[in-house]
Amino acid sequence: MATKTPVLPAGKRDKSVLAKNLRKQDMVPAEYYGHGVENLSLQLDYQTFRKVFREAGENTVIDLKIEGIGDKKVLVQQVDRDPVSNEYSHVELINVRMDEEVTTHVPIELEGQAPAVRELAGVLVQNLDEIEIRCLPGDLIHGVTLNIEVLVDFQTSLHVSDIKLPANITLLTDPELMVATVQPPREEEIEEVAPEAAEGAVQEGEKAEATESGADAKEAGGE
Incomplete structure (x- = not known):
């Protein structure tokens, strides 16, 4: 069973309208281009594009229906997102011919x-x-x-x-x-103190404590 080709309506964009104002109208600016075709600045309904792009992605041919111009076969070449809101901010659509490899x-x-x-x-x-x-x-x-x-x-x-x-x-x-x-799993380097070293450390500590105690006693006796 053949898969139905996604359809994406589009209108020609009025370049006098700033992109940020276009987005406030729930539209996303787009560029249509390709070998042997005229480059066009377009505007897409934001919600419609989101639905089509979710379905088609970047590797499915889309029927682009441009108001007043006609139907074009395109692929989504690039989608830019706003770094803060993560919403679509600009779309690039490339024209394809069904008899030419991409x-x-x-x-x-x-x-x-x-x-x-x-x-x-x-x-x-x-x-x-x-x-x-x-x-x-x-x-x-x-x-x-x-x-x-x-x-x-x-x-x-x-x-x-x-x-x-x-x-x-x-x-x-x-x-x-x-x-x-x-x-391989990364082995944690655990430094283990050898028993002899540990025992020596304890003995040295005891000697140090004994020396300090003796010194304190002498000072007390001198007083």
């Missing part, structure tokens, strides 16, 4: 539980959290998974080459790069 990054998700963590108390370390791929827009994927059940000791590791991709997707990341491994 390049993008997709996240790596580790699944399962590593025996070296469960049985040897090791620490799982993920060295790489995304890979770069190239494919047609209609073949894009949201991410890849890598099972870590094979990490049975501290010498075993998983690499990009262990990731299985569909035949219609080209991997651009170096396949030799390490993705995940398990490191």
